Amino acid sequence: MRLFRKYEFHVSEARIEDYSFLENIHAQGFDRAWSVDELAATLAGKGTKCFVANIHGEGSKGPKGFVIIRTLAGQSEVLTIAIDKAFRKRGIARLLLEYVIRTLQADRVEQLFLEVSEHNVAALGLYKSLSFKQVSQRRAYYRIRPDNNQGMADQKGNALVMQLELR
Ligand SMILES: CC(C)(COP(=O)(O)OP(=O)(O)OC[C@H]1O[C@@H](n2cnc3c(N)ncnc32)[C@H](O)[C@@H]1OP(=O)(O)O)[C@@H](O)C(=O)NCCC(=O)NCCS
Structure with missing residues (x-):
């Protein structure tokens, strides 16, 4: 059994200050890493949103995971999702996607x-x-x-x- 320190995470929309953390997390997960400029350009695209998971209530530095989605014409797509290697297998990706699903349902998007x-x-x-x-x-x-x-x-x-x- 693996024991982890108990954290609570909360989800919010990414801020520009988060981008350097997201660059680092993305590089941990993918061969073809995205620079801060590429992230910013992606997020400037039509219908694109980024949600991040932060540790709740603690002064920990930066998000531990993120998801980027793009919604066009009633359909949404996950462009990327990645979790900090040190924080995987704690339910963060599930939390982020469940948040995305609820948000899209509220916006009457039909498919992800x-x-x-x-x-x-x-x-x-x-x-x-x-x-x-x-x-x-x-x-x-x-x-x-x-x-x-x-x-x-x-x-x-x-x-x-x-x-x-x-x-
Ligand atoms: C894939 C990834 C986003 C999962 O993030 P995570 O926060 O560790 O996932 P969660 O802890 O929320 O796990 C949710 C479920 O995913 C599955 N899962 C997660 N990691 C797994 C693993 N290593 N092996 C098998 N199943 C796994 C399990 O079903 C898990 O549910 P459980 O904990 O009840 O068994 C993460 O491993 C990652 O960042 N990978 C690199 C980037 C990547 O591959 N992104 C997806 C591109 S399509």
């Missing part, structure tokens, strides 16, 4: 989409636990990271397109 590598066990577990369903597949879409591919040579992995009905 995302793309995930077929090899991303953690993310697939997360999305399935929230009732996302696979609706299609894009072949040879991702380059598999060496630490994710359990010894396989560098090769392309498939992307699964997943959807959640929000009505």
Whole structure:
């Protein structure tokens, strides 16, 4: 059994001061890291929002996870989600996505989409636990990271397109 210090997290919209923390968290999760400028450019896009999870009530520095979504014409898409490595497996990603789902339902958005590598066990577990369903597949879409591919040579992995009905 793994024991963690008990934290409570709360979700809010990202502020510009958060961007350098988000850059760092993103770099921990993805081969192709986004710079602060790229994050800012993404967030300036139409219909785009970023929600962050902070430790509640404590003067801890910066968000521990974030999600970016884009909503256009009644449909929303998760552009990215990442959690600080030191704070994974504590329910932060679930908290962020449940917040997003409630917000989109209040806004009468009908569907939430995302793309995930077929090899991303953690993310697939997360999305399935929230009732996302696979609706299609894009072949040879991702380059598999060496630490994710359990010894396989560098090769392309498939992307699964997943959807959640929000009505
Ligand atoms: C995927 C990621 C966002 C999950 O964040 P997290 O805060 O650790 O996830 P949570 O603690 O909220 O877990 C929620 C559920 O996801 C699943 N899950 C999370 N991590 C898992 C793992 N390592 N293995 C299997 N299932 C996992 C479980 O179903 C879990 O529910 P449970 O705790 O009741 O078993 C995180 O691992 C991450 O930042 N990965 C790198 C970036 C990334 O891959 N983003 C997704 C791109 S599509």
